[in-house]
Amino acid sequence: MLSEILTGVCDLDRVVFETDDYMLARVEVDGKPFFAEVTPSESPASGKWPGTPGVLLPVNQRGLSAGHVLLLFPDSGEEFLWERLRFETLSVEDAVPLCLTITDILRGLQAKGKYTGYLGPECVLVSRGGTVQILGGRRGVPDDPFAAPEAIGGPVSDPRSDVFALGSLIFRLVAGTTRDRDTQIRVWNGLPDSLRQLIHRMVGENPGDRFPNLSELRKGLEGFHSEPPARIGEVTEDEPAPFTGQDTPWRRRSTVTLYLVVALVAAVVAVLLLFDPFGPGSSGTGGPVPPPVEPPDTVSTEWSDQSPDTAAVDTMAAPVLPDVDTAVVWVSNCTGTSGEAMNFRTGPAAGFSYVYTTTGTTRRTTSVILCRRTDMGSGLTGQPGWQLALLLVGSDTTLVAYPVDLTILLGTDLYYDGVNREYLREPAAPAGTLYVDVANNGIQYTLGGLGAATWVASVIDGRSLIIDGTEWLVSVVDTRDGDRLSEELGIPELLETTTFIYRPESDVCSQAEEQLRRALQALPAEPAGPPGGLRVPDFWVLLGSP
Numbered sequence: 001m002l003s004e005i006l007t008g009v010c011d012l013d014r015v016v017f018e019t020d021d022y023m024l025a026r027v028e029v030d031g032k033p034f035f036a037e038v039t040p041s042e043s044p045a046s047g048k049w050p051g052t053p054g055v056l057l058p059v060n061q062r063g064l065s066a067g068h069v070l071l072l073f074p075d076s077g078e079e080f081l082w083e084r085l086r087f088e089t090l091s092v093e094d095a096v097p098l099c100l101t102i103t104d105i106l107r108g109l110q111a112k113g114k115y116t117g118y119l120g121p122e123c124v125l126v127s128r129g130g131t132v133q134i135l136g137g138r139r140g141v142p143d144d145p146f147a148a149p150e151a152i153g154g155p156v157s158d159p160r161s162d163v164f165a166l167g168s169l170i171f172r173l174v175a176g177t178t179r180d181r182d183t184q185i186r187v188w189n190g191l192p193d194s195l196r197q198l199i200h201r202m203v204g205e206n207p208g209d210r211f212p213n214l215s216e217l218r219k220g221l222e223g224f225h226s227e228p229p230a231r232i233g234e235v236t237e238d239e240p241a242p243f244t245g246q247d248t249p250w251r252r253r254s255t256v257t258l259y260l261v262v263a264l265v266a267a268v269v270a271v272l273l274l275f276d277p278f279g280p281g282s283s284g285t286g287g288p289v290p291p292p293v294e295p296p297d298t299v300s301t302e303w304s305d306q307s308p309d310t311a312a313v314d315t316m317a318a319p320v321l322p323d324v325d326t327a328v329v330w331v332s333n334c335t336g337t338s339g340e341a342m343n344f345r346t347g348p349a350a351g352f353s354y355v356y357t358t359t360g361t362t363r364r365t366t367s368v369i370l371c372r373r374t375d376m377g378s379g380l381t382g383q384p385g386w387q388l389a390l391l392l393v394g395s396d397t398t399l400v401a402y403p404v405d406l407t408i409l410l411g412t413d414l415y416y417d418g419v420n421r422e423y424l425r426e427p428a429a430p431a432g433t434l435y436v437d438v439a440n441n442g443i444q445y446t447l448g449g450l451g452a453a454t455w456v457a458s459v460i461d462g463r464s465l466i467i468d469g470t471e472w473l474v475s476v477v478d479t480r481d482g483d484r485l486s487e488e489l490g491i492p493e494l495l496e497t498t499t500f501i502y503r504p505e506s507d508v509c510s511q512a513e514e515q516l517r518r519a520l521q522a523l524p525a526e527p528a529g530p531p532g533g534l535r536v537p538d539f540w541v542l543l544g545s546p
Contacts, residue, residue, distance in 0.1 A: 002038050005064050010036065010072075017082050017122040022139055024082075024122055026075065033075035034059075039138040041067045049136035050112040054105030056125060056133040071137055077128060081121035085176045092195060095173035099166055100221050101132045106162050107214045109134075110415050113445045117141040117151030117161040119169045121177065146172065149205060159415035159522060160207040163217050167202025167210075170195075171248070188248045198224055203249045212524050213413045215496050327388060329355045330537040334364040335545035344543060348394030354535060364544025368478060369393065370404040370437055372538050376508060377432065385538060392539055398546065402477040405434050406502045406509050407540075408516070409441040410452050411495030417448040417455060418521030424463035430473035434512055436460065437540075439480040441495040451481030460516065467511045474512075478542070498523055501530050501537075 002023040006012055013026040013033075027036040035056075041063065049055055056078075058071040090098070102124065106116065116123075116134075118141045125133045141151045146168035148161035175187040188196070198220055204210045211217040329352050333341035341357035349355045371389045383389075383403070393399045438453040447455040461476040500516075502509035513527040530536055 002068070005066055005068055006036060006038055006070070009062070009064065009070065010034070016080050019142070022142070024080070024135075027072075029072065035073040035075050035135070037071040037073070037135070037137045037139070038064065038068050039071075041069050043069070043138045043140055050109065050114055052105075052108040052112060052114075054102075054108065054133055055136045057136045069138060073135065073137075078125035078131075078133065079127075081124045081126060081173070082177060084126075085121050085173065089176045090173045092174060092192065095170055096195075096221055096224055098126075098132065098173065099170050100218065102134065102169070103166060103214055103218050103221065105132070105134055106166070107218075107412075110159055110162065110214065111412055111444060115151075115156040115159060115162055116165055117156035118144065118147035119162075119165040120144075120146060121169070121172055124169070148207075150207060157416055158207055158418065159213050160210045162214060163202050163210045164204075164207075166217065167199045170202075171199055184248050194224060200249055208521075213415055213522055215413045216524050324352045324388065324391070327352060327354065327385070327538045328535040329392065330540045331355060331357045332540070332542050333357065333359050335543050336363050337545065340543050344541060348392050349541075351391065356537075364542060365546055366400065367398045367544045368542050369399050369401045370407075370478060370537075370540040370542070371401055372503065372536070372540075373403050373405055373435070374503070376405055376434075376506070389539060392541060398544075399541070402437075403435045404437050404477055404540070405506070406436045406500060406512060408436060408438045408456065409495055409499040409501065410439065410443055410456060411498040412442045412444075413496060413523060414443060414447070414452065414456075414498055414520060415522045419459055420519050420521055423465070423515045423519035424460060424474075425466065425471075427462070427464045427473050428471060430464055430471045432470070432472050433475050434465065434472045434508070436474055436476050437478040437480075438476060441499075453479045453481045456520070460519070465512055465515050467508055467515070472508065472512065480542075497528075499531065500527070501534070503536055504530050 002018065002021075003012060003015060003025075006023065006025060006027065009029075011028040013028060016024040016026060016035075018024070021040050023036075023038040025036045025038075027034050037058075049057060051057060056073055058073050060070075060072040062070050064070050102119065109116070119134070120142075123135050123137075123139075125135065127133075141147045141153075141156060143152050146165075148156075148158075148164035150158060151161040151164075171188070171191075174191065175184055178184060191199075201220065202210055202217065211220060329349050331341045331344050331349065333339075338359070341359065345355045345357055369389060369392055371383065371385060373383050374385065375383060389401050393401070438456050440452045443452040446452070448458075450458065457476040457479045460474045463474050464471050465474060466472075498517075498520075500509075500513040502513070510527055510529060513529070514525070517523045517527060518525050
């Protein structure tokens with residue numbers, strides 16, 4: 001029926017893929033080749049795709065009879081993976097790198113708030129030169145075993161739905177377009193053990209069992225090394241295969257082709273390589289360098305290779321802050337006037353040896369100094385570094401001092417606004433306060449309708465964490481949304497990984513990092529601590545202009 005509707009408006013060359021309410025075809029309009037997509041008018045995925053590398057967008061849209069919509073895409077000789085897989089499957093060695101490329105495309109989409117939830121071989125095009133594109137159409141998430149179950153029938157809002165979609169795609173690349181259950185089982189059993197374990201980590205029915213985001217998934221894919229056999233083999237629609245007692249991870253759903261549900265018990269032993277965005281060679285304008293060679297309000301591209309802060313950080317010990325020869329000061333110019341950070345360095349901070357300046361895109365109307373506590377059992381005035389803070393204030397009476405224990409620098413792995421509330425309690429009888437500041441360091445989209453830092457602050461401020469049986473009240477003392485591409489920090493301004501900065505030996509802060517990561521669903525759960533080689537700032541001065 002869809003073919004008949006389509007031939008009324010263009011010349012049909014051939015149908016690529018078709019279901020009851022969806023069709024992809026190669027057509028000609030006025031003698032020019034196009035890909036045509038026909039979807040119901042009430043398709044749940046009627047929103048536009050953002051323009052981002054790797055997405056093929058339509059050049060024309062029109063309504064058709066019988067309540068359907070036609071999208072036309074430019075045809076430059078690309079081939080749908082569906083067309084290829086009907087005759088020849090991919091080897092594992094070819095499938096994994098292809099999915100790495102698609103992962104990068106999805107990361108670009110997620111950075112603009114777009115999630116897919118399903119990626120069949122009919123959604124992906126490959127040119128003769130190897131360029132990969134995703135079709136930016138209106139189909140949405142079909143009711144299919146290879147679609148993320150939580151994404152079916154509603155808007156896709158979880159980055160882990162794309163993790164599921166990629167895991168399904170990897171399997172289909174090596175299994176082909178077959179819907180024969182026994183054939184799929186044979187292919188599944190023939191996969192290398194490490195790849196089966198990796199796919200299991202991607203297609204868990206519960207999103208919490210999957211890789212938490214595409215950045216972590218990419219590390220898993222990069223760390224994968226395939227094992228023999230080098231090629232799974234060609235698969236046809238009617239090829240028989242014996243049942244071997246195992247099954248694929250995808251479960252049966254009644255409205256699609258049926259699959260037998262048999263649990264596959266396997267230990268997930270995939271090792272995720274921790275990516276350090278602060279190491280040499282990382283992108284962006286990097287971290288602090290030893291003075292004095294430093295132009296006004298700029299930073300170099302690498303962290304200092306000197307030892308980190310050596311202050312005593314055991315909260316049960318008598319803390320001693322480094323003196324002006326070893327204390328670390330970060331100065332962020334958020335005034336809108338060039339040179340103010342350097343003026344502060346040569347003025348109030350002239351007596352300090354380690355002062356690092358940056359220009360901030362955030363415009364502040366207040367100036368603050370965040371004084372990192374060495375004794376979490378006392379307030380700011382009880383800190384050994386308070387007198388040093390007064391030295392920094394100098395003649396600048398606009399500076400207001402706040403204590404801080406934990407700095408959260410938000411990276412683009414915080415893709416969505418899911419929260420595990422069980423880690424954030426209503427305060428009962430806090431024994432202490434954990435002071436936190438939050439800065440957006442790369443997120444160019446909103447979370448819950450708010451700037452990323454503001455949203456995180458709204459989630460954690462005034463809540464309690466239980467650490468070693470002790471209740472700690474979380475108090476957010478400063479929030480910096482910036483323009484969602486903040487350069488105010490002495491670190492690379494675009495972070496892929498949300499980073500926590502605190503005195504590295506602080507057990508309270510380390511456990512707080514772990515709990516806050518678990519509370520913010522999109523983040524990897526394992527604490528990473530401050531980046532290696534980072535001189536944790538004792539004082540962070542944020543200069544504003546009233």
